[in-house]
Amino acid sequence: MPRLSAITPSGPAHLGNYLGAVRRWAREGRPGDLYFVSDLHAMTTFYDPQRLRSRTRDLLALLVASGIDPDRVFVQSDLLAQLGPLTWLLECTCSFGEAARMTQFKEKSAARELAETPVRVGLFTYPVLMAADILLQGTAEVPVGDDQAQHVELARALARRFNGTFGEAFVVPVAVTPPAAARVRDLADPSRKMDKSARDAAGVLYVMDAPDLLRRKVKRAVTDSLDRLEYRPDEQPGLANLLEILAACTGKPVREAADGFSSYGELKDTVAEVVIEELRPVRERISALLADQPELDRVRRRGAELATARGAERLEVALRLAGL
Numbered sequence: 149m150p151r152l153s154a155i156t157p158s159g160p161a162h163l164g165n166y167l168g169a170v171r172r173w174a175r176e177g178r179p180g181d182l183y184f185v186s187d188l189h190a191m192t193t194f195y196d197p198q199r200l201r202s203r204t205r206d207l208l209a210l211l212v213a214s215g216i217d218p219d220r221v222f223v224q225s226d227l228l229a230q231l232g233p234l235t236w237l238l239e240c241t242c243s244f245g246e247a248a249r250m251t252q253f254k255e256k257s258a259a260r261e262l263a264e265t266p267v268r269v270g271l272f273t274y275p276v277l278m279a280a281d282i283l284l285q286g287t288a289e290v291p292v293g294d295d296q297a298q299h300v301e302l303a304r305a306l307a308r309r310f311n312g313t314f315g316e317a318f319v320v321p322v323a324v325t326p327p328a329a330a331r332v333r334d335l336a337d338p339s340r341k342m343d344k345s346a347r348d349a350a351g352v353l354y355v356m357d358a359p360d361l362l363r364r365k366v367k368r369a370v371t372d373s374l375d376r377l378e379y380r381p382d383e384q385p386g387l388a389n390l391l392e393i394l395a396a397c398t399g400k401p402v403r404e405a406a407d408g409f410s411s412y413g414e415l416k417d418t419v420a421e422v423v424i425e426e427l428r429p430v431r432e433r434i435s436a437l438l439a440d441q442p443e444l445d446r447v448r449r450r451g452a453e454l455a456t457a458r459g460a461e462r463l464e465v466a467l468r469l470a471g472l
């Protein structure tokens with residue numbers, strides 16, 4: 149069953165995005181799987197247009213540089229002409245009550261209200277846009293973490309309702325649990341996941357960070373004073389995070405990752421070097437792609453054409469069934 153996954157240009161990509169998502173997509177993707185840069189989703193909170201554009205381009209380069217088939221990659225906004233009408237059809241299929249039940253909206257809007265920043269309607273309706281992303285491409289499976297499972301349930305409910313009310317237009321999608329992958333934590337605060345939109349970059353290893361900067365950040369990673377080189381995530385979360393990163397980069401089981409080290413310092417030196425080597429080829433290919441704008445534009449256009457072609461008939465059918 150083909151699957152659909154996305155990465156949001158809410159900040160520069162980091163090691164967590166790479167080890168936890170992009171590298172896996174490149175290595176374990178099935179024929180028919182699709183990946184997109186969800187730039188429309190990055191507009192639901194305050195954003196800077198220039199930065200949105202350049203981050204979108206950077207993430208497209210990351211996906212292609214990581215070895216994902218460029219024909220399976222596209223940028224969400226390149227499908228705006230199809231997503232717009234489909235989102236409207238789905239908004240007119242979705243009840244206000246079911247949209248209002250989305251816990252992610254409740255959490256995000258509560259946080260924004262606390263910070264006295266405006267809550268946009270786009271933040272409220274974004275799960276419907278996400279349903280349009282999924283239904284337009286006709287993908288059957290959507291690998292998501294717990295925070296997004298409810299949104300896929302909504303897409304599922306809307307597809308069923310539309311099909312039942314107006315006639316068969318959509319593949320009814322299911323949320324699937326992605327295979328377990330490294331969950332990389334912030335090096336400066338291991339209680340948080342490494343996050344693109346982190347305010348403080350000190351604990352975030354960005355894919356495009358220079359080797360020296362990566363070394364400095366790893367050296368300053370928060371550990372503990374227990375001086376026990378063991379994998380104990382609850383008692384020693386900072387150290388466990390470093391061991392998980394090491395294991396993910398070397399392919400060793402995490403419980404053996406500490407073997408052979410005599411100090412935290414020595415472990416950190418090795419972690420820094422394996423991360424640098426893991427990211428080096430990706431960083432080089434990204435730089436080459438970004439330096440060749442016409443090639444990146446060509447990749448983007450082709451991805452957009454293929455994705456638009458995949459959705460065209462389904463959208464036609466849906467519009468007709470809906471009485472348009």
Ligand code: ADP
Pocket residue numbers: 154155156157158163164165166167168169170293330331332333341342343344345
């Ligand atoms: P972010 O949370 O950094 O904004 P996205 O929401 O765009 O990232 O997610 C893109 C992909 O990266 C998702 O598959 C998500 O599970 C994965 N991902 C994000 N952060 C991490 C992390 N710290 N460790 C592992 N995987 C992560």
